[in-house]
Amino acid sequence: xxxxxxxxxxxxxxxxxxxxxxxxxxxxxxxxxxxxxxxxxxxxxxxxxxxxxxxxxxxxxxxxxxxxxxxxxxxxxxxxxxxxxxxxxxxxxxxxxxxxxxxxxxxxxxxxxxxxxxxxxxxxxxxxxxxxxxxxxxxxxxxxxxxxxxxxxxxxxxxxxxxxxxxxxxxxxxxxxxxxxxxxxxxxxxxxxxxxxxxxxxxxxxxxxxxxxxxxxxxxxxxxxxxxxxxxxxxxxxxxxxxxxxxxxxxxxxxxxxxxxxxxxxxxxxxxxxxxxxxxxxxxxxxxxxxxxxxxxxxxxxxxxxxxxxxxxxxxxxxxxxxxxxxxxxxxxxxxxxxxxxxxxxxxxxxxxxxxxxxxxxxxxxxxx
Amino acid sequence: xxxxxxxxxxxxxxxxxxxxxxxxxxxxxxxxxxxxxxxxxxxxxxxxxxxxxxxxxxxxxxxxxxxxxxxxxxxxxxxxxxxxxxxxxxxxxxxxxxxxxxxxxxxxxxxxxxxxxxxxxxxxxxxxxxxxxxxxxxxxxxxxxxxxxxxxxxxxxxxxxxxxxxxxxxxxxxxxxxxxxxxxxxxxxxxxxxxxxxxxxxxxxxxxxxxxxxxxxxxxxxxxxxxxxxxxxxxxxxxxxxxxxxxxxxxxxxxxxxxxxxxxxxxxxxxxxxxxxxxxxxxxxxxxxxxxxxxxxxxxxxxxxxxxxxxxxxxxxxxxxxxxxxxxxxxxxxxxxxxxxxxxxxxxxxxxxxxxxxxxxxxxxxxxxxxxxxxxxxxxxxxxxxxxxxxxxxxxxxxxxxxxxxxxxxxxxxxxxxxxxxxxxxxxxxxxxxxxxxxxxxxx
Numbered sequence: 001x002x003x004x005x006x007x008x009x010x011x012x013x014x015x016x017x018x019x020x021x022x023x024x025x026x027x028x029x030x031x032x033x034x035x036x037x038x039x040x041x042x043x044x045x046x047x048x049x050x051x052x053x054x055x056x057x058x059x060x061x062x063x064x065x066x067x068x069x070x071x072x073x074x075x076x077x078x079x080x081x082x083x084x085x086x087x088x089x090x091x092x093x094x095x096x097x098x099x100x101x102x103x104x105x106x107x108x109x110x111x112x113x114x115x116x117x118x119x120x121x122x123x124x125x126x127x128x129x130x131x132x133x134x135x136x137x138x139x140x141x142x143x144x145x146x147x148x149x150x151x152x153x154x155x156x157x158x159x160x161x162x163x164x165x166x167x168x169x170x171x172x173x174x175x176x177x178x179x180x181x182x183x184x185x186x187x188x189x190x191x192x193x194x195x196x197x198x199x200x201x202x203x204x205x206x207x208x209x210x211x212x213x214x215x216x217x218x219x220x221x222x223x224x225x226x227x228x229x230x231x232x233x234x235x236x237x238x239x240x241x242x243x244x245x246x247x248x249x250x251x252x253x254x255x256x257x258x259x260x261x262x263x264x265x266x267x268x269x270x271x272x273x274x275x276x277x278x279x280x281x282x283x284x285x286x287x288x289x290x291x292x293x294x295x296x297x298x299x300x301x302x303x304x305x306x307x308x309x310x311x312x313x314x315x316x317x318x319x320x321x322x323x324x325x326x327x328x329x330x331x332x333x334x335x336x337x338x339x340x341x342x343x344x345x346x347x348x349x350x351x352x353x354x355x356x357x358x359x360x361x362x363x364x365x366x367x368x369x
Numbered sequence: 370x371x372x373x374x375x376x377x378x379x380x381x382x383x384x385x386x387x388x389x390x391x392x393x394x395x396x397x398x399x400x401x402x403x404x405x406x407x408x409x410x411x412x413x414x415x416x417x418x419x420x421x422x423x424x425x426x427x428x429x430x431x432x433x434x435x436x437x438x439x440x441x442x443x444x445x446x447x448x449x450x451x452x453x454x455x456x457x458x459x460x461x462x463x464x465x466x467x468x469x470x471x472x473x474x475x476x477x478x479x480x481x482x483x484x485x486x487x488x489x490x491x492x493x494x495x496x497x498x499x500x501x502x503x504x505x506x507x508x509x510x511x512x513x514x515x516x517x518x519x520x521x522x523x524x525x526x527x528x529x530x531x532x533x534x535x536x537x538x539x540x541x542x543x544x545x546x547x548x549x550x551x552x553x554x555x556x557x558x559x560x561x562x563x564x565x566x567x568x569x570x571x572x573x574x575x576x577x578x579x580x581x582x583x584x585x586x587x588x589x590x591x592x593x594x595x596x597x598x599x600x601x602x603x604x605x606x607x608x609x610x611x612x613x614x615x616x617x618x619x620x621x622x623x624x625x626x627x628x629x630x631x632x633x634x635x636x637x638x639x640x641x642x643x644x645x646x647x648x649x650x651x652x653x654x655x656x657x658x659x660x661x662x663x664x665x666x667x668x669x670x671x672x673x674x675x676x677x678x679x680x681x682x683x684x685x686x687x688x689x690x691x692x693x694x695x696x697x698x699x700x701x702x703x704x705x706x707x708x709x710x711x712x713x714x715x716x717x718x719x720x721x722x723x724x725x726x727x728x729x730x731x732x733x734x735x736x737x738x739x740x741x742x743x744x745x746x747x748x749x750x751x752x753x754x755x756x757x758x759x760x761x762x763x764x765x766x767x768x769x770x771x772x773x774x775x776x777x778x779x780x781x782x783x784x785x786x787x788x789x790x791x792x793x794x795x796x797x798x799x800x801x802x803x804x805x806x807x808x809x810x811x812x813x
Contacts, residue, residue, distance in 0.1 A: 057622070065703065067681035070649075072621025072671070072706075074679040100679040100707045129711070 086110050088120040090317035091339035092324045096293055097332030103127030104291050104337040105138035107146045114156040119202030121149050122339035126214050126291040128193040128264055132183045137174045137192035141265055144173035145198060159200045160276045163209035167274035171265040178267035193266030197289045201341050206287060209276040211263045215295050219305045220285035221313055228305035235263025286312045287341040293334035294327045316340035377611035378405035380687045382702035385721035389707050389714035397669045397682040399704040400721035404662040426529040427464040427484055428606055429517040430455055433536040434469040438504035444592045448535060449499045451595035456495050458603035459487040464527055466520045471506030472542040474516035483523040507542035511551035518555045529657050530559035531606040537566045540574055552581045560584045560656045562602050566592050568795040572802045580637060583656030588803045590796035608659030615652035619684040625670040629653050632725040633664035636732045636806040666725050671706050682706040721811050728808040731760040735805035751789060759785030766809045772801040
């Protein structure tokens with residue numbers, strides 16, 4: 001066997017006598033040496049090709065519960081990495097490098113308004129790691145909210161009202177998890193919880209709704225002519241102290257408490273305060289909705305915009321893939337999810353007017369209807 | 370047919386652990402709670418309904434008849450009465466025999482080289498025969514167990530086989546090696562509960578027999594307490610519905626099983642009892658089960674992995690051997706290892722693991738403390754029993770705490786400050802030692 005000097009999986013330096021990589025546990029022996037062939041009659045063996053081999057040690061024995069029968073390593077799960085693409089919206093989620101499962105969830109969908117105009121929807125949720133079953137919380141919120149949003153839009157409800165209603169529906173779905181009796185035994189964790197952001201683009205109007213620190217950004221195609229913009233205001237400790245004028249932004253975000261969230265969906269959320277905003281874009285660009293696994297590596301809208309490919313509006317899936325790869329390369333410390341909604345204004349832009357409009361701070365939508 | 374319609378209890382496995390490990394950590398601990406339900410009570414209430422009852426269990430009672438059982442003379446009388454009580458508790462249809470144990474083993478009932486089947490008649494005959502239990506001779510427990518084995522073998526069709534063994538003295542009339550050879554031979558063939566009456570027997574010796582044969586050991590300091598104890602023991606034996614259940618522990622390649630212990634209702638180290646069961650799996654014997662719940666502490670050392678990785682550290686199954694040589698998996702649970710850089714997750718200790726780690730330390734402290742006391746090392750003895758008092762107090766093990774109070778004066782239970790009492794009775798000291806392994810469960 002050729003002598004390996006670094007682990008082929010994680011590049012950890014190896015000693016000559018290493019059988020397994022010290023860092024990632026990868027077996028450095030050919031599989032047949034790790035698993036001496038047994039004398040059992042081959043007739044009882046399932047055909048070797050029936051199951052894919054273990055991704056960690058290459059042994060061809062993976063149990064139904066997803067763990068390798070040889071090295072015990074968990075096999076990739078469907079939620080570890082997912083991509084979805086429709087015409088008009090795409091999204092990618094990834095487990096990242098440092099978390100053992102993906103607690104983010106998202107969906108993208110398209111429908112038509114009663115008048116026949118198309119509407120696209122993206123919902124992104126991030127399970128709160130310190131809560132029980134955060135992966136189930138985010139999935140429940142995404143399912144409940146997207147179903148509610150699509151139904152409301154098809155019925156012709158005003159998007160901001162539909163958004164607030166869907167957030168309430170998602171909140172109830174997550175809260176119900178705390179009462180279904182399936183919490184793991186012997187733990188005193190918080191009730192299942194997640195943060196939430198969703199976007200609707202319909203009839204020329206963009207509507208964003210959120211709770212927590214999942215975010216939405218507006219990134220115009222022409223970044224010289226118009227500023228990229230963060231559309232959401234976090235429900236977080238840092239955002240609160242900045243808003244209250246207690247600290248400057250730099251100081252607040254350097255504080256260890258910066259990312260402590262002050263709003264979430266879950267049975268133990270004191271009061272769900274769904275925020276929504278709407279605006280009508282007049283220049284072409286893309287809308288990003290994402291979890292902090294992405295924006296932690298490019299917090300400012302202008303920094304994030306630098307990572308967004310120039311052709312994002314025509315290849316939203318490619319843009320989402322690029323953004324996720326960027327976050328993984330930057331450390332992948334958290335799960336990463338981003339949905340990209342291409343925005344092509346219905347009316348040809350008035351050259352003099354549009355940039356000014358977009359530079360205006362976004363005013364929170366008044367709670368009418 | 371009764372044998373075919375018999376259903377064993379259903380088993381549930383619950384795993385309590387903190388699966389999160391810090392970067393570089395390799396040790397995974399889990400408490401495995403095994404609960405059997407639906408077998409014992411159902412079968413017991415069904416027994417009178419089907420007339421003669423079913424022969425699904427066999428019991429051999431071994432009564433010490435060495436010369437010392439006559440000093441004082443009520444010891445032999447109480448042993449006879451206790452055996453009669455145990456016979457009264459036998460369910461119709463259960464196979465049974467009574468053996469008188471001295472430096473050799475003598476069949477008392479049915480005395481035909483086989484087992485009798487319990488009925489109103491055989492119970493009366495057996496009680497009649499108990500007057501043949503007379504004290505004279507020595508003590509060679511290996512011969513008693515050999516006889517029990519022979520009697521059980523006369524009914525190979527019966528799976529649940531249980532012995533009740535009473536002695537009042539040390540195993541003086543055979544070499545330790547002889548007893549060991551017998552234990553090696555009969556291990557796994559039947560289970561035995563051991564009782565020591567008086568204070569002239571050896572705790573360690575009887576514990577070894579009971580541990581090897583997956584039964585309990587206890588002291589009956591006053592022989593007047595034997596009858597009630599025998600009735601309870603027999604009742605427990607009658608409640609057993611399934612024998613030879615094993616805890617199967619699968620671990621991944623390059624992992625090491627550091628230990629497997631039963632930790633409730635009493636501490637019993639099973640680590641050395643492993644029997645290999647296929648690639649990377651080993652079976653640890655648990656004996657027979659009725660409606661009951663037991664806890665096990667499993668500790669595994671896994672190969673380290675990078676932060677963000679998840680690995681199965683152990684797959685824990687309850688398995689039952691089937692007549693055709695295969696095994697039936699009764700229930701299963703997973704012990705996981707997840708590496709994280711979140712300190713809040715990796716430093717959390719499972720309350721169950723913490724609790725039983727304390728209970729095992731409690732048992733060790735008592736045994737080491739009493740051993741030091743016997744060796745005349747009063748400082749070490751006081752320190753060890755002080756530690757025991759502190760843990761018993763902390764974890765709410767009131768039974769053990771009370772037993773400790775009969776041996777030491779507790780000055781401060783929180784700090785574990787104690788003084789040895791003057792004139793500690795042999796009975797109190799032996800009771801503490803015998804029951805040191807009894808644990809309490811985690812407070813809800």
